[in-house]
Amino acid sequence: MKPRKVQIIGMGRYLPKRVVTAEELDQKLGLQKGSVAKKSGVSIRHFVEDETVSQMGALAAKEALKNAGLTLSDIDCIVCTSGVGEQAIPSTASLIYKELDPNHQGIPAFDINSTCLSFVTALDHLSYLIDCGRYQNVLLVSSEIASIGLNWNHAESSMLFGDGAAAAVIGPTPEDEKSRILLSRMETYTQGAHLSEIRGGGSKYHPRTYQGNINLEDFLFDMDGEAIFKLSARYLPSFIERLFAEDRSITIKDMKIVIPHQASMMAMRLMQRRLGISREQMFIFSENVGNTISASIPMGMYEAIKQQKMKRGDLVMLLGTAAGLSIGSLVYVY
Amino acid sequence: MKPRKVQIIGMGRYLPKRVVTAEELDQKLGLQKGSVAKKSGVSIRHFVEDETVSQMGALAAKEALKNAGLTLSDIDCIVCTSGVGEQAIPSTASLIYKELDPNHQGIPAFDINSTCLSFVTALDHLSYLIDCGRYQNVLLVSSEIASIGLNWNHAESSMLFGDGAAAAVIGPTPEDEKSRILLSRMETYTQGAHLSEIRGGGSKYHPRTYQGNINLEDFLFDMDGEAIFKLSARYLPSFIERLFAEDRSITIKDMKIVIPHQASMMAMRLMQRRLGISREQMFIFSENVGNTISASIPMGMYEAIKQQKMKRGDLVMLLGTAAGLSIGSLVYVY
Numbered sequence: 001m002k003p004r005k006v007q008i009i010g011m012g013r014y015l016p017k018r019v020v021t022a023e024e025l026d027q028k029l030g031l032q033k034g035s036v037a038k039k040s041g042v043s044i045r046h047f048v049e050d051e052t053v054s055q056m057g058a059l060a061a062k063e064a065l066k067n068a069g070l071t072l073s074d075i076d077c078i079v080c081t082s083g084v085g086e087q088a089i090p091s092t093a094s095l096i097y098k099e100l101d102p103n104h105q106g107i108p109a110f111d112i113n114s115t116c117l118s119f120v121t122a123l124d125h126l127s128y129l130i131d132c133g134r135y136q137n138v139l140l141v142s143s144e145i146a147s148i149g150l151n152w153n154h155a156e157s158s159m160l161f162g163d164g165a166a167a168a169v170i171g172p173t174p175e176d177e178k179s180r181i182l183l184s185r186m187e188t189y190t191q192g193a194h195l196s197e198i199r200g201g202g203s204k205y206h207p208r209t210y211q212g213n214i215n216l217e218d219f220l221f222d223m224d225g226e227a228i229f230k231l232s233a234r235y236l237p238s239f240i241e242r243l244f245a246e247d248r249s250i251t252i253k254d255m256k257i258v259i260p261h262q263a264s265m266m267a268m269r270l271m272q273r274r275l276g277i278s279r280e281q282m283f284i285f286s287e288n289v290g291n292t293i294s295a296s297i298p299m300g301m302y303e304a305i306k307q308q309k310m311k312r313g314d315l316v317m318l319l320g321t322a323a324g325l326s327i328g329s330l331v332y333v334y
Numbered sequence: 335m336k337p338r339k340v341q342i343i344g345m346g347r348y349l350p351k352r353v354v355t356a357e358e359l360d361q362k363l364g365l366q367k368g369s370v371a372k373k374s375g376v377s378i379r380h381f382v383e384d385e386t387v388s389q390m391g392a393l394a395a396k397e398a399l400k401n402a403g404l405t406l407s408d409i410d411c412i413v414c415t416s417g418v419g420e421q422a423i424p425s426t427a428s429l430i431y432k433e434l435d436p437n438h439q440g441i442p443a444f445d446i447n448s449t450c451l452s453f454v455t456a457l458d459h460l461s462y463l464i465d466c467g468r469y470q471n472v473l474l475v476s477s478e479i480a481s482i483g484l485n486w487n488h489a490e491s492s493m494l495f496g497d498g499a500a501a502a503v504i505g506p507t508p509e510d511e512k513s514r515i516l517l518s519r520m521e522t523y524t525q526g527a528h529l530s531e532i533r534g535g536g537s538k539y540h541p542r543t544y545q546g547n548i549n550l551e552d553f554l555f556d557m558d559g560e561a562i563f564k565l566s567a568r569y570l571p572s573f574i575e576r577l578f579a580e581d582r583s584i585t586i587k588d589m590k591i592v593i594p595h596q597a598s599m600m601a602m603r604l605m606q607r608r609l610g611i612s613r614e615q616m617f618i619f620s621e622n623v624g625n626t627i628s629a630s631i632p633m634g635m636y637e638a639i640k641q642q643k644m645k646r647g648d649l650v651m652l653l654g655t656a657a658g659l660s661i662g663s664l665v666y667v668y
Contacts, residue, residue: 001468002466002467002468052537052538053536053537053538078522083423084422084423084536084537085536085537086536086537086538087531087532087533087534087535087536087538087539088418088483088531088532088533088534088535088536088553089417089418089449089530089531089532089555089657090449090527090530090531090656090657090658090659090660091447091448091449091657091658092536093448093522094522094524094527094657094658094659094660095524095527097522097524098524098527102524102525104524105521105522105523105524105525106521106522106523107521107522108455108519108520108521108522108660108662109448109522109524109658109660110446110447110448110451110452110455110520110660111445111446111447111448112444112445112446112447113425113444113445113446113447114425114427114442114443114444114445115423115424115425117444118444121442121444125459125460125463126459128462128463128466128468129459129462131466132336132462132465132466133336134335134336134462145537148537148540149422149537149540185442186442186444187439187440187441187442188412188427188428188431188439188440188441188442188443189439189440190428190429190431190432190436190438190439190443191436191439193424193428193429193432196423196424197421197422197423197424198421198422198423199421199422200421200422200541201421201422201535201536201541202387202418202419202420202421202422202426202535203386203387203418203419203420203479203482203483204386204387204420204421205421205541206482206483206553207534207535207539207541207544207553208544208550208553210541210542210544216542219422219540219541219542221423322424323423323424323425323428324424324425324428324443325424325428326424326428326442326443326444328442
C-alpha cells in the first residue's frame with residue numbers, strides 16, 4: 001500500500017451544553033445508584049438542548065479551521081461523516097456548510113457514511129485525492145445526536161451514548177515533515193448487518209408509518225451487544241494481520257497510541273486483550289463523553305492532541321467497529 | 335487534472351414491476367387527461383410494489399457484474415450511492431451486499447450521498463483509488479424508492495419521479511484500451527440548500543415527531559422548481575467553464591453524448607440551451623422511467639449502452655444538479 005503524504009492539520013470538537021451524569025441515568029433507567037457508571041464506564045455524556053447536527057458540526061469545523069490556521073476559503077471539499085444526518089434530503093454536508101457561512105458558495109459538499117467508522121472511511125478515501133493533488137485541503141465533519149434515537153427500555157445500549165461533533169482539516173504534508181497515512185483497511189461482515197440498527201427512517205419504514213408505542217422501537221437504536229462482541233472477536237485478529245500484511249516493517253507494538261472507537265468499555269477491553277495492545281497505548285476517553293457514534297474516533301484524536309498523547313511524528317492507529325458489521329482501521333504518522 | 339485510467343466495465347438496472355402511466359397520475363392528481371404527460375414529459379414511471387431498496391440494488395448489481403464478466407468475489411469495495419437509504423442504520427451498502435449474497439463476507443461497504451449526484455460523486459472519488467491501485471474493481475449502486483416520499487398535493491414535483499436502481503462495476507482500464515476519466519467537478523451552492531428537501535427523517539425531525547396530517551409534509555419531498563431553475567441557470571455556464579478550464583483540448587461540442595440527470599424536461603432543456611448542447615448530443619430518456627433520483631444518471635448510461643449511443647472510445651459527459659444545491663459533472667472516454 002502506497003503511503004499518502006497527507007497531514008491532519010487541525011482538529012475541532014463541540015460538546016453540547018447539557019451535561020448528563022451517570023446518576024441521572026441511574027434514575028431514568030430505574031437502576032441502583034452507581035449502576036450506569038459501573039456498567040458503562042461513562043460518568044458524563046452530553047445531550048443536545050437546542051443544538052442541531054449542523055450547528056454542532058459547524059462549531060467543531062470552525063475550531064478545526066482555526067487550529068489549522070486556515071479559513072473556509074482554503075477548503076476544497078467538505079465531507080460530512082455522520083452516521084445519521086440532519087434531514088433525509090439534502091446531504092448533511094450542505095447543511096453544515098450553510099451553517100459555517102451562509103454567504104460562502106461553491107465548495108463541493110457531500111456525505112460519506114459507514115456509521116461509526118464514517119470518519120475513518122472518509123479520511124482513508126479522501127487522502128488519495130489530496131495525495132494526487134485533486135484537492136488541497138479537505139474538511140471532514142462528524143456530528144451526531146445519539147440521544148434522540150435511544151431506546152430507554154434498553155438500558156445496555158442507552159447508557160453508552162453521548163451527543164457531539166468533531167472535525168478535521170486534512171491536507172498535503174509540507175515537504176519537510178513526515179506525516180503519512182501508511183495503512184488502511186475496512187471489512188464488512190453482513191452476517192452482522194442487523195445486530196446494530198435503526199430499522200426506520202429510510203424507505204423500509206418511512207416516518208409516516210410511525211404509530212406511537214406500537215412500533216416506536218423500529219425508529220430507535222437496537223443492538224445485540226453480545227452477538228456484536230462475538231462477531232468482532234472472531235474477525236478482529238485476522239483483520240489486523242491483513243492490515244499489517246501491507247507493510248511488514250511495522251506492527252501494532254510500534255503504535256504510540258491506539259485510538260479506538262469508544263463503542264463500550266467491554267468492546268475496547270476486548271480489542272486491547274485480543275490484539276495485544278498495552279494499557280499505555282490504548283486511549284480510552286469515553287468517561288466524559290460516551291460513545292458519540294462517528295464523532296467518537298475524531299474526538300479521540302482531538303483529545304489525544306490536547307493531552308499531548310499524539311505529537312507530530314508519532315505512529316497512531318485508529319480502530320473501530322461499526323454497524324454493518326464493519327471493522328476498520330487506519331495507521332498514520334501524525 | 336490528471337486523467338484516471340478507469341473503465342466502466344459493466345452496468346445493470348432494475349425497474350420495479352408496477353408500471354404507472356401518466357393517465358393514472360392525471361386521475362390521482364385530479365388533472366385533465368393528458369396534463370401529466372404534457373407537463374412532465376414522463377409517460378411511464380415504475381413504482382415499487384413489494385421491492386425494497388436493497389433488493390432492487392442487488393438485482394441491478396447482479397446484472398452489472400454479469401455484464402462485466404465478474405463475480406462478487408472480484409469486487410474490492412461496494413459503495414451505495416443512493417439519495418435516501420433503506421434504514422437509518424446501518425449503511426445501505428451493507429444491506430445491498432447482504433442481499434447480493436448473504437454468505438459472502440469481508441468486502442468493505444459504505445455509502446456516498448450527494449442526493450441526485452451521488453453516483454457521479456462516487457465515480458469521481460473512487461476513480462482515484464482504482465487509478466493508484468488501492469482497489470481493483472468497485473461496485474457502485476444507486477437504488478431509490480422516490481414514490482414513498484412524494485407529496486401528492488404537490489403535482490409539479492410528484493409527477494416527475496419514478497423508482498428504480500442502477501449499478502456499475504468500475505475498474506482499471508486494460509493496457510490496450512483508451513477508457514479514461516478526464517474531467518470532474520462539483521460545486522455546492524447552499525443558498526439553495528432548502529429549495530429541494532425532505533426536512534424529516536433525520537435528527538431534525540425524528541420520525542417519532544410525525545403527527546399525521548399535522549406535519550406529514552415535513553416528511554415528504556418539497557421543492558421550489560422555479561427557484562432551482564433560476565439558481566441553476568445562474569451558475570451552470572460558469573461551472574462548465576471551470577470544468578473545461580482543466581483541459582483546454584476539449585469542449586462540450588466534442589461530446590458524443592451528454593447524459594443529464596433527468597430532473598425534469600424543463601431543467602434538461604434549460605441545460606441544453608444554456609450550454610449549447612445539440613439535440614443529438616443530449617440524451618433524454620425519462621419518458622419511460624421519470625426522475626429516479628441518484629439512479630437517474632447511471633440508468634442513462636445503461637440505456638445509452640443498450641441503444642449503442644455510448645460506445646468504447648466515445649467522449650461522454652455526465653451532468654446534473656442535486657439538492658444542496660449542487661452542480662456536478664464528469665467527462666470520460668467510455
